[in-house]
Amino acid sequence: MDNIAGTKSSLTWAVHISVVVLVAMWVLPTLGLFVSSFRTGDQIVGSGWWQSLTTQEQQLSPIRIEGDETETNGAFVIEGNLFGNARTTISSWGTSSREPEAYEPGQTAELGDGVTVTVQADGGYVLSSPVTTAGERLPRIFASATTPPEFTTDNYKTVLFSPLAGQTIFQAFMNTATVAIPATIIPILIAAFAAYALAWMEFPGRALLVAAIVGLLVVPLQLALIPLLQFHNWLGIGKGYLGIWMAHTGFGLPLAIYLLRNYMVGLPRDIIENAKVDGATDFQIFTKIILPLSFPALASFAIFQFLWTWNDLLVALVFLGTGNDQQVLTGNLVNLMGSRGGDWEILSASAFVSIAVPLLVFFALQRFLVRGLLAGSVK
Amino acid sequence: MNPAIQALLTILIGVGGCLFYFYGSNLVLDKVLFPPRGPNAGRNINRANQIRPWLFLLPAIIALGLYLAYPVFATAWLSLNRQTGASSTFVGFANYSRMMSEDKFWESMTNNMLWLIVVPAASTAFGLLAAQLTDRIKWGNIAKSLIFMPMAISFVGASVIWKLIYDTKPADQAQIGALNAIWMNFDGGIGSVLLLKVLPALLLLIIIGGLGWLAWSMLRPILRGSEDRGGLFLMLLRLIVVAVSAWLIFTLARMLAGVFVADLPYGQPQTWLSLPFWNNFFLMAVLVWIQTGFAMVILSAALRGVPEDTIEAAIIDGANPFQIFFKIKVPQIMGTIVVVWTTITIVVLKVFDIVLAMTNGQWETQVLANYMYDKLFRANDWGVGSASAMVIMLLVTPILVWNVYNARKEMR
Structure with missing residues (x-):
């Protein structure tokens, strides 16, 4: 920015150093746990992870x-x-x-x-x-x-395949995937139709509905726990996967509708009107034109919802049982922190199994995530 | 049935059901109810088009109503009742007064206030700093994506990561927690005084100065008596800001005095998470670490949107980089800063996982959301639990109103 006027800022070096410090502060905590997860329990307790590369x-x-x-x-x-x-x-x-x-x-x-x-x-x-x-x-x-420096992958073998806190991490991993994938896919379709109606169809009460959705965006889901648990018991599904899929769908919808509507409003009016003149019905316009064009927005929401459902603890604690076949990664990790608080070799490897998938999604699809963030923050 | 197969079936049934519903209901509308032919073709088309939006919206409205709107009222009702076994009796505000008489509740409220001030402020400040700095350098995008990374990590995962940093070993063993390893290097010499007394004091002074400036700029229009700068609501808002900053300045001044008086236990490894009062800040650090990336991404986009000519004009007028940043750029992105601030505020109000995983509210670190979880699912006291949930709702409401107000303004 300062080069515009033709003078090179004398602050350049200060900027580089500050950014290095900032990045270090944000990366080192994760790196510390990552390195620790490859050390034996004795090594972790014997010396700080930052010494793991030198002879001890x-x-x-x-x-x-x-x-x-x-x-x-x-x-x-x-x-x-x-x-x-x-x-x-x-x-x-x-x-x-x-x-x-x-x-x-x-x-x-x-x-x-x-x-x-x-x-x-x-x-x-x-x-x-x-x-x-x-x-x-x-x-x-x-x-x-x-x-001398020595690293091992035994920690991962231990946590993945031997039951700790009653359950193997591998099983918890599968449970989390079982929760997260349907809870990501189902709201998209419902939200896409609603967003199209709110963006491109004329009907009384439209503005009111949009305002209501903006309001619902910030309603804390804490309020929903007991009433919904009662509702699920009344329905007869109790605690289980069906209940949590429905809950995540409900909680994810406001953001989904909001994001998609904002994106769809920005699509060129000409295309839609031309299609209408050519005799396309709203249903055809939606499936043939709007849906393909909205792919970036759909992708951003999908990433958000996936990260949120994968990382969630509260909803899983409330709407899922605590049995081995239902406990998710975050719940398992909290249990481990309680029962194996000092066993860093187990904690660090378990934590990294649970972090791995979101991190992969994050680095692979970062640009959609950024776009979604920019569109999703209420202006 | 294997849950994985069940999940696959649910995806198929869910997606298939949605498609069938949307396609089928449109088909029924067009072919059976109001076919666009025959004597009433025109009228039928109009009628069909009046109904169609509601067909598109119906599943979403049902889900939103059932899973978000209805629970607000149901929770409000639960908070006015006392649950005894299967039956419940209406007790008015008895739950609220019971809650108010609990020390743990007031502890949660004070801690939540601290969180509400520190976390959004620190995240936004760090985010702004990172956005501005990374904008100017070649490897800025890599730096950004690394600072952004914690966004993908779950609160529980982040708690494990930070618990390792706060780990404590007895004094005669090697410290494996980074914070204690750094702490053990301080011995009370000149370096310690500079880093642990002078530097924090300077930081506190800067924050006090900033708050004083904020309070003064809020107060000035009121003292001048100019009524044209907003109505009663804005005036009230200004007074609240002034009151909060006055309280903060008072607290910070006391901390400033404390920094110099304090006799720091050099050479003693500290159990950071059970240090009263300060442990709150160690928990907040986790959330700041996660949220800074979010603030940075949004603010960086806003900074790019600042018109070049305003900056060029400032450079030609001889402004230095700091003046450009604080006097040209920041005022132009003020709106975005407010958005980031309020978004993080909402996250803070719901913060639960971090406290549950790291201290579970022990050592005076309780916050509202965890207090509520405690009451609902450990003490099985639905009345008080719902009452504290309503407190969270009440705290969110100003932001809710503000967002709706802005959204409506934008739509016009």
């Missing part, structure tokens, strides 16, 4: 020695490695929680009764005892070790 020195949780005994030269020996991988390096270790850094790697610790244990830097250990240790509790090793 940390106190590992105690590891108990285990393995098969072999008898050599009158001593019973157990050999093995503390770690599954070969990349962790021990810097110091001990055999009690009071002195976790008593020994250097390669040193030998005396455990009394002639039992000795030696731990190498790569985690390899040798436990040697003059009598058999079968059936006894073997000592634990407390080690401080440097661990």
Whole structure:
């Protein structure tokens, strides 16, 4: 803007830096959880996610020695490695929680009764005892070790396929899709016909109806919960998918009608009048001309409604049951936050499963979303 | 039946049913009721055209009436009744007075007022800043879409994301929450004083200054006694704005004093979500984070719509970038700023998921929508629950009236 007059602003650098800071503030929270979802529980608790790309020195949780005994030269020996991988390096270790850094790697610790244990830097250990240790509790090793960056997809396997809080995330995912897809498609058709009538047909009370819809846009759906639950019970459908589809349809209609009407009003009058002169009925005009031309507006509303129904918690809590076959992702996540609040490896992976679809939709169809926002905010 | 199959069937039945209804009813109208031929052809066409709009509108009107309009009245009625078992008795405003006597309700009201002021203001301000800054640079569109991204994330997902930031570990362990990790770097030295005392104080002073300016510009026409700038309603609105900003200035001035007096617990990891009063702001940060993208997108479009010649004229007159922004651009997009503000206000009034997921109203963070959910579905007290829902409705009503008024003005 400032270049119009031919002078380059001296603020350019400040602008670039400010935008970098802003973007960082808006991206890093999500990135933090994303990175965490690929770390093991120990790693998440041991260090901040921002350190996950550097080699870490940390106190590992105690590891108990285990393995098969072999008898050599009158001593019973157990050999093995503390770690599954070969990349962790021990810097110091001990055999009690009071002195976790008593020994250097390669040193030998005396455990009394002639039992000795030696731990190498790569985690390899040798436990040697003059009598058999079968059936006894073997000592634990407390080690401080440097661990190179390591990522795992196990968290996702865990949350997707093993039931946590009673239900697998995969099932919750399917439930959410079951709620969101019909609840997105059904209102579109109803709204499109209504919007056409409000935009292009003359009848008394039209202005009043438009005003009513603008008013209904902001009515909090909190008011609808109990009366509608009573209504659904009276109908005999109670809590279930049918009820939530109907509820989402009702709640989504004002925005749908408003968006579509605003868009349809802007379509060129000539096309519609020409079609009328040629003998087309309103029904034909609607299906053959208006509907195809309104595709951008239909797409924006569909995205809105999909994001809203997918992300919704309140309506799902009220109109769906809490059984495994009905609980949705957001509800499951809230339960997990209550029951597994500290298990970040589970929480972060579950959260990302629930965020993934909306994010995909968002990045793929962003331009429709922006257009819808611009048309939908009441001017 | 498998829900997925049920869903597929519903889509088919729903869409098919809609199409059948619209097509069929039009067919009946044209072929059976008022066929456009015979002796009354002209009259029939007119009649058919009078009825057709209502055929198009009928499903929408039924759905809207049943799912949005009727519940408002039903909830109003429920709030005047007391539910005992299956029967209900009319108790007048007893539910409201019961609600008013609860501390938790007043806590929710105060918190909601805080939310209503802070979240729209912060989101709009950040949105405006982001819109203006990204407009000038090449990678602005990428930056915009990244700032916009949280819009797609559910409130619950966002709560998980932010809970990790607010996480607390004991002092002798590594902090995995970003906020505590940053906090542990402050030791009370000169850097801490600059960042935690001087900087907030400056920010507070700027906000106080802005509010003072706002209050003065609202008050000036009234003091001058010029009646031509709007009727009683506008006058009332101005006085409300003045009163709210006076209260805010008072609160902020107290906070300003507090900033300097406060003895900050350096080196102690904080459990942010249970710090009374401040925890509200940590919850608000989540919503601000989500809503800024929305504000940015709308305001950025508005900024592009500002006529170039007004800006060129200002540059030729020697205005600096700040003057251009605050004196040329902002006044021209004031209407859009109000729209963004009111839209976010409505979102704030309904905020529920964030509080439920992060604190569930503990540690004095209750808000109205969560209070209502508590009453309706945990305490099973429909009377008080409906009464608090009516309070939310009451708070939305001014915006509702304003929107309808504007929409009608536009249609004329």
